[in-house]
Amino acid sequence: MSQKELENEVAGLIVEAVNLDQPADALDPEVRLFGEGLGLDSIDLLEVALAVSRKYGFQLRSDDPNNERIFSSLRALSAHIAQHRTR
Amino acid sequence: MRAELPLISGFEPNATVGWAGGEPISAARFCAAAIEVAASLPRRRHAFNLCEDRLNFMLGFAAAVIARQVSLLPYSRAPGAIRDLCGAHADSYCISDGGDLPAGVPAIMVPPWRALDGASEAPLIPADVEALVAFTSGSTGRPQAHSKTWGSLVSDGRSLFCDLGIDRSGARAILGTVPAQHVYGLETTVMMPLQNGAAVHSGIPLLPADVTAALAGMPGRCWLATTPLHLRACVAERVPLPHLAGIVCATMPLSSELARDAERVWGVPVHEIYGCTEAGAVAVRRPASSACWRVRPGMRLHRRGSGTWVEGGHLPNPIRLPDRLKLANEMEFTLLGRPSDMVKIAGKRVSLEALNHELQRLPGVRDGVFFIPDSCPPGQPRLAALIVAPELKAAAILRALRERIDAVFLPRPLLIVDAIPRGATGKIPREGLLAIAEAAQARGQRSA
Structure with a gap:
């Protein structure tokens, strides 16, 4: 799966998990996921983490020292998933 | 003579209060640190406690009450909301441990634990001292302040252990997924442990894997104070929860299905607290076996006009509850919901x-x-x-x-x-x- 394809898939997963009111293919891969940007909060992170674990078979940590980077954008989260996925 | 109550009840100098970077902090060291920090606080009346680390929060809170200052718990961390509250509470400042600070409000940082290594008995604090103000948003847009005395907080924390059915001889540690700035978090992860000789994990784990890691790092059996949202995620992932002695849940109704699933997965009891910012914990139940809430011993409910009021227990005055309740009797009720607004x-x-x-x-x-x-x-x-x-x-x-x-x-x-x-x-x-x-x-x- 190409980077672009995975990013699209993860965008779809986020939009569905947190009930976002914009189409997945309209998400800018560089937009910030939390705070300003997409405006996700900690409740959303719980939902996204559940969806990621179901689909990709590994668990996200919110106290990972690299979190600033991992959750900085759709692109960074997708890259993290590509690295750690077990399915 | 004014009644006085200690910062830590049943004080044992070597008992662990919590861990700072993995290092246990003893009750004697915690008390000495609180007295030392109290002496260095700005001479102001109100202290916003914004500390994210729970042990730092406890230190700031204890220091403030020793200095006879009132800790303010903001209902929102939005900088504008905190600035507004500061405007309404003259003479206020922030106690922080490194997070974002609202601009234009004076702030101090809690000192690092390595600089605090004294030992002291538990200081006594008059029961009628105003220790804390928690806020609700109010219906008009103006935040409403709910003040609590030291005596009320101590009485609440002391009896909560027993009211939740926690065996005093068993687990002596608590891990919370809720911030200490929420009244439920304050009761279960600050006042209850301080007043029952239990230790507290300093973190606020969010994701299921974080909760697993935090529990794995505890030296022995531990209670988890959490919410239905966190619990649902942990159950969905079937994560291992090592050292778990039991679960306490609050903030929104927990379904009996989720409670039963959790009891099955980890083989521990799941207790739920009903309460509100105004009154603190009012009733408890074990949702796996009962839909009915039981009012805490010493407290009573009664109807007046269209509302339900609670009195007794740790409450100095009757409080009107924000929810609609169906009373079975003075001690038992079911929840009907909230006013539609x-x-x-x-x-x-x-x-x-x-x-x-x-x-x-x-x-x-x-x-x-x-x-x-x-x-x-x-x-x-x-x-x-x-x-x-x-x-x-x-x-x-x-x-x-x-x-x-x-x-x-x-x-x-x-x-x-x-x-x-x-x-x-x-x-x-x-x-x-x-x-x-x-x-x-x-x-x-x-x-x-």
Whole structure:
């Protein structure tokens, strides 16, 4: 799966998990996921983490020292998933 | 003579209060640190405790009450909300341990534990000292202050252990997924442990894997104080929860199914607390076996007018409860719900009226209204808003709102419309509101 394809898939997963009111293919891969940007909060992170674990078979940590980077954008989260996925 | 109550009940100097970077902090060291920090606090009346690390929060809170200062627990961390509260509480400042600080408010940092290595007995604090003010958003948009005395907090924390059925000889540690700034978090992870000789984990784990790691790091059996949202995620993932002795849940109703699943997965009891910012913990139940709530021993409910009031126990005065209750008798009840104007998301309660007030006072906003969309999955409410603001973009409105209201209440979707049809009284019928929202959303999808 190409980077672009995975990013699209993860965008779809986020939009569905947190009930976002914009189409997945309209998400800018560089937009910030939390705070300003997409405006996700900690409740959303719980939902996204559940969806990621179901689909990709590994668990996200919110106290990972690299979190600033991992959750900085759709692109960074997708890259993290590509690295750690077990399915 | 004024009654006095100790910072730590049943004080044992070598008992562990919590861990700082993995190092156990003894009760004697904690008390000495609190006395030392108290002496160095700014001579002001009100201290906003914004510490994220739970042990740092406890230190700041203990120091403030020793210095006879009132700790303020903001209902929202939005910088604008904290600035407003500071404006309303003259002589206030912030105690922090490194997070974002609201601009324009004086702040101090709690010192690092390596600089605090004394030993002391538990200081005594007069029971009638005002120790804490917690806030609810109020229905008019003006935050309402709820003041608690040291005596009330101690009495609440002391009896909560027993009222939850926690065996005093068993687990002596607590891990919380809720911040100490929430009254439920304060009761279960600050006052209950301090007054029952239990130790506290300093973190606030969020994701299931974080909870597993935090519990694995505890030296022995440990209770988990959490919410239905966190618990649902942990159950869905079937994560191992090592050292777990039991679960306490609050902030929104826990379904009996989820409670039973959790009891099955980890083989521990799941207890639930009903309470509110105004009164603290009022009743407990074990949802796996009972839908009925039992009022804490010493407390009583009664109806007066259209409301239900609670009195006795740790409460110096009767308090009107914000929910609608069906009383079976003085001691038992079921919950019917909240008045329709109130919403609760992630343990935070707010009236739609208050949110509308914040929205309508934003520069450039001509009209605006928050509502709960029909599409919300039950148990996971999210708000939507219709806004009339011809010169503004949605992103700019969100940015301005983020300054004013808690992030969990930010509208999703935020729909910009030409007008909101208000009736003669200014009221907006729900059907009309939903129809406009639907039309605006359809337009948005087409243009996207």
